[in-house]
Amino acid sequence: MAIVTxxxxxxxxxxxSRWLFSTNHKDIGTLYLxxxxxxxxxxxxxxxxxxxxxxQPGLQVTNPHFYNQLITLHGLIMIFxxxxxxxxxxxxxxxxxxIGAPDMALPRLNxxxxxxxxxxxxxxLSSVFLQDDGGGPATGWTMYxxxxxQGGIGVDFTILSIHMAGISSVLxxxxxxATVLNMRAPGMTLMKMPLFAWTWLITAFLLLGAMPVLAGxxxxxxxxxxxxxxxxxxxxxxxxxxFQHVFWFFGHPEVYIMILPAFGVISQVIPTFSRKPLFxxxxxxxxxxxxxxxxxxxxxxxxxxxxxxxxxELFFMYATMLIAVPTGVKIFNWIxxxxxxxxxxxxxxxxxxxxxxxxxxxxxxxxxxxIVPADxxxxxxxxxxxxxHYVLVTGAVLxxxxxxxxxxxxxxxxxxxxxxGRLHFWLTMIGMNLTFFPMHFLGLAGMQRRVPDYALQFxxxxxxxxxxxxxxxxGHLVFIxxxxxxxxxxxxxxxxxxxxxxxxxxxxPSPPPYHSFTTPPVVK
Amino acid sequence: xxxxxxxxxxxxxxxxxQCAAVRxxxxxxxxxxxxxxxxxxxxxxxxxxxxxxxxxxxxxxILWICAIIFLLVFGAIFYSIIAHRRxxxxxxxMFHDNVQLEALxxxxxxxxxxxxxxxxxxxxxxxxDVRGSKMTVHAIGYQWRWHYEYPEHEIGYLSTLATPREQVxxxxxxxxxxxxxxxxxxxxxxxxxxxxxLTSSDVIHAWWVPALGIKADAVPGFIRExxxxxxxxxxxxxxxxxxxxxxxxxxxxxxxxxxxxEFERWIAGRKKQxxxxxxxxxxxxxxxxxxxxxxxxxxQICAACHGPDGKGTPGAFPxxxxxxxxxxxxxxxIASVLKGRNTGKFPAPMPPFGQQLGDVDVAAVVTFERNSFxxxxxxxxxxxxxxxxx
Numbered sequence: 001m002a003i004v005t006x007x008x009x010x011x012x013x014x015x016x017s018r019w020l021f022s023t024n025h026k027d028i029g030t031l032y033l034x035x036x037x038x039x040x041x042x043x044x045x046x047x048x049x050x051x052x053x054x055x056q057p058g059l060q061v062t063n064p065h066f067y068n069q070l071i072t073l074h075g076l077i078m079i080f081x082x083x084x085x086x087x088x089x090x091x092x093x094x095x096x097x098x099i100g101a102p103d104m105a106l107p108r109l110n111x112x113x114x115x116x117x118x119x120x121x122x123x124x125l126s127s128v129f130l131q132d133d134g135g136g137p138a139t140g141w142t143m144y145x146x147x148x149x150q151g152g153i154g155v156d157f158t159i160l161s162i163h164m165a166g167i168s169s170v171l172x173x174x175x176x177x178a179t180v181l182n183m184r185a186p187g188m189t190l191m192k193m194p195l196f197a198w199t200w201l202i203t204a205f206l207l208l209g210a211m212p213v214l215a216g217x218x219x220x221x222x223x224x225x226x227x228x229x230x231x232x233x234x235x236x237x238x239x240x241x242x243f244q245h246v247f248w249f250f251g252h253p254e255v256y257i258m259i260l261p262a263f264g265v266i267s268q269v270i271p272t273f274s275r276k277p278l279f280x281x282x283x284x285x286x287x288x289x290x291x292x293x294x295x296x297x298x299x300x301x302x303x304x305x306x307x308x309x310x311x312x313e314l315f316f317m318y319a320t321m322l323i324a325v326p327t328g329v330k331i332f333n334w335i336x337x338x339x340x341x342x343x344x345x346x347x348x349x350x351x352x353x354x355x356x357x358x359x360x361x362x363x364x365x366x367x368x369x370x371i372v373p374a375d376x377x378x379x380x381x382x383x384x385x386x387x388x389h390y391v392l393v394t395g396a397v398l399x400x401x402x403x404x405x406x407x408x409x410x411x412x413x414x415x416x417x418x419x420x421g422r423l424h425f426w427l428t429m430i431g432m433n434l435t436f437f438p439m440h441f442l443g444l445a446g447m448q449r450r451v452p453d454y455a456l457q458f459x460x461x462x463x464x465x466x467x468x469x470x471x472x473x474x475g476h477l478v479f480i481x482x483x484x485x486x487x488x489x490x491x492x493x494x495x496x497x498x499x500x501x502x503x504x505x506x507x508x509p510s511p512p513p514y515h516s517f518t519t520p521p522v523v524k
Numbered sequence: 525x526x527x528x529x530x531x532x533x534x535x536x537x538x539x540x541x542q543c544a545a546v547r548x549x550x551x552x553x554x555x556x557x558x559x560x561x562x563x564x565x566x567x568x569x570x571x572x573x574x575x576x577x578x579x580x581x582x583x584x585x586i587l588w589i590c591a592i593i594f595l596l597v598f599g600a601i602f603y604s605i606i607a608h609r610r611x612x613x614x615x616x617x618m619f620h621d622n623v624q625l626e627a628l629x630x631x632x633x634x635x636x637x638x639x640x641x642x643x644x645x646x647x648x649x650x651x652x653d654v655r656g657s658k659m660t661v662h663a664i665g666y667q668w669r670w671h672y673e674y675p676e677h678e679i680g681y682l683s684t685l686a687t688p689r690e691q692v693x694x695x696x697x698x699x700x701x702x703x704x705x706x707x708x709x710x711x712x713x714x715x716x717x718x719x720x721x722l723t724s725s726d727v728i729h730a731w732w733v734p735a736l737g738i739k740a741d742a743v744p745g746f747i748r749e750x751x752x753x754x755x756x757x758x759x760x761x762x763x764x765x766x767x768x769x770x771x772x773x774x775x776x777x778x779x780x781x782x783x784x785x786e787f788e789r790w791i792a793g794r795k796k797q798x799x800x801x802x803x804x805x806x807x808x809x810x811x812x813x814x815x816x817x818x819x820x821x822x823x824q825i826c827a828a829c830h831g832p833d834g835k836g837t838p839g840a841f842p843x844x845x846x847x848x849x850x851x852x853x854x855x856x857x858i859a860s861v862l863k864g865r866n867t868g869k870f871p872a873p874m875p876p877f878g879q880q881l882g883d884v885d886v887a888a889v890v891t892f893e894r895n896s897f898x899x900x901x902x903x904x905x906x907x908x909x910x911x912x913x914x
Binding site: 150235318335449 | 566567568569575578582586587590593594597600601604605608609610611614615616617621622625626629630633634637640641644645647648649651652691693698700701702703726727728732734738739743745746761763764765766768769770771774837838870873
């Protein structure tokens with residue numbers, strides 16, 4: 001038995017079967033990260049078409065129906081295809097390394113939860129090629145009925161693919177919880193875990209709470225569309241707003257599913273390049289947990305204009321404003337970590353500092369949209385588009401870039417090209433701000449979201465935004481080059497890649513052995 | 525006044541038949557881009573209602589608080605970037621906790637939030653208070669136009685985008701109020717508390733006029749109310765804010781606020797039009813008149829889906845040219861327009877237009893469709909036939 005086990009463990013599958021049948025956390029992590037990057041490019045290309053259409057008033061590039069498919073798929077693919085799998089990929093690679101485990105707790109489940117995803121997104125995207133049956137979903141990523149009940153075959157494809165992506169997320173979350181709770185190295189109590197493990201543990205519980213609710217919402221939508229139910233049809237005794245309540249009961253925790261792991265990444269990167277321990281570890285953990293709790297009781301702030309009762313609006317306004325307190329604690333703790341440190345500015349740190357500044361902008365505009373009377377002006381305008389791109393793109397996506405540059409030498413065993421990394425950073429920085437900052441002004445001036453055409457006075461800022469998105473694209477071309485260059489070769493990276501880095505992953509060689517920790521390290 | 529002009533591109537002049545005038549004037553169309561580009565609008569438009577003013581004050585207050593917080597955060601980050609960068613021989617500090625400091629930056633933000641919540645709550649409570657309204661207006665959302673009703677005066681009409689489709693397709697130069705102009709604006713008296721009742725006939729829409737400080741969803745099957753009191757006469761422009769499908773970008777809102785005296789005159793004029801329309805429906809129409817009226821109605825209502833040339837959109841909307849309905853029995857054609865049609869072959873069913881269109885309009889458009897785009901049914905419909913088909 002022992003011999004068989006050893007043999008099984010030493011056999012590294014080669015070629016396609018290495019990836020198809022992999023139960024190895026590093027290989028699966030790599031698959032997740034590549035899938036995420038491909039989806040990022042697909043949805044980013046859609047953004048470029050969208051912004052090209054918006055370069056001038058009038059219709060130039062698309063027609064309104066196709067434009068609506070693009071904005072819907074851009075949102076769905078970026079959320080479910082790019083940001084979420086990227087963080088699952090990071091969790092796969094890093095959690096066993098950071099808590100001193102040989103692999104994830106449930107390796108075969110891990111394989112399955114990845115391999116559902118390519119099929120889910122192939123299904124969703126394939127509807128675009130069925131233009132004669134209505135094409136892709138053209139409902140907005142929120143899929144509000146009755147509009148989504150009217151929609152074509154793309155809505156059904158999307159519902160099924162959301163079910164698949166949801167199963168994948170739930171399985172991934174179960175795996176993370178099982179790993180973090182059971183496989184920590186001896187001596188690593190919960191309150192000694194790296195913050196990335198903490199934020200992912202809490203995220204996993206959010207996933208378990210949120211994804212089944214989304215599955216319920218889209219299932220009701222499916223039966224309303226095809227099987228004669230009337231959950232969301234007032235004429236049949238239903239309520240269109242019921243969908244919005246159920247959807248956002250998923251949707252708001254989802255926002256934190258995408259940002260809590262980012263908080264974890266930033267909490268690893270900033271101490272490393274400040275050469276100073278993270279300030280307020282305990283309050284970071286408590287802040288993360290309170291954000292996760294509050295995220296379940298603020299959903300209706302997405303529906304302030306839908307006609308809620310006055311008392312509901314007041315409750316959801318106060319609850320939403322409260323989230324600013326733990327979020328503020330996190331920002332202040334990161335600044336205090338940098339304070340009187342010994343700072344250097346390698347690419348991961350540049351991305352982390354940019355996250356700190358720009359996520360703060362997104363957080364503050366989030367506070368503004370929490371104020372109900374003012375939100376009556378912001379809601380469904382470009383101000384909101386600016387807000388959620390500042391938290392998701394200059395928040396979550398920048399944190400993913402920080403994480404990739406931070407751990408890439410560990411994964412590949414090679415140092416990336418620092419100059420090109422900085423070039424990528426600055427192009428991204430200029431591009432993102434040029435794209436998203438003018439959107440605040442557009443929204444305040446009265447431009448609504450999800451339109452392929454607009455009134456003349458909005459032209460200038462739209463043109464800035466369009467130029468910005470192409471600058472971002474240039475930055476990402478540099479990133480692709482850096483990635484391939486680093487994977488293929490480069491200066492050898494040592495075990496402890498960064499001189500300020502603390503944690504178990506830096507005790508293993510770069511790249512780490514196939515089974516990360518075969519004997520558990522002891523944490524004092 | 526100059527400030528207002530700069531800040532408020534949504535506000536036009538108070539001149540009455542403004543939409544029509546602008547549309548007619550080529551000079552205005554050529555002037556428009558320069559004036560539009562001159563004013564970079566970066567903040568909320570100048571409000572013309574008490575609630576709008578309070579929203580603006582609240583917005584400015586929060587904006588300033590956020591700006592100050594951002595500058596503090598920004599300053600602290602940049603100070604440590606500059607002052608605490610790595611220097612030879614300087615060791616980093618090793619502190620990692622400070623209970624007093626952490627308590628401070630938990631409690632102070634909380635107190636700031638309480639300070640923001642108090643005026644917000646007061647404003648919100650006043651916004652929800654529709655008591656004491658002097659008149660009621662219904663706004664019903666349709667894909668993709670608004671239907672306004674004045675129940676006290678028994679008046680109702682459609683309000684549809686007035687920008688010609690050629691401008692959207694870049695075949696003509698764009699008007700000053702491109703996409704923000706309608707054929708029949710909502711007319712409201714100044715200084716009167718008006719209750720606006722919103723609902724929808726198909727999907728969710730939202731009625732948003734920034735200068736009034738109103739954005740409210742119109743949900744099918746549900747009724748909700750908001751109120752406004754406009755203090756200054758003028759034209760205020762807005763849009764449908766809730767994503768409602770293909771022509772979401774093309775269902776603007778125009779509110780024309782006039783003095784109560786002018787409003788009475790306008791109501792009287794509208795009532796005369798209603799009486800005239802009733803008389804029109806009684807008389808027997810000539811074929812040429814029906815065709816001419818039908819062409820107008822078609823371009824205004826039907827062309828959005830079936831196309832200005834009657835060819836429809838492949839996969840989305842069926843053509844009128846050569847369609848079985850336009851060639852088939854008259855009664856079925858009339859019923860399709862009045863009650864809608866759902867063959868299941870297309871993603872969206874055809875909505876009913878019975879509530880939106882009068883007998884004359886239905887008769888005219890059916891006649892037009894049966895005898896245009898190569899269709900040669902040869903027959904015609906009188907308003908009386910439509911009336912009996914309802």
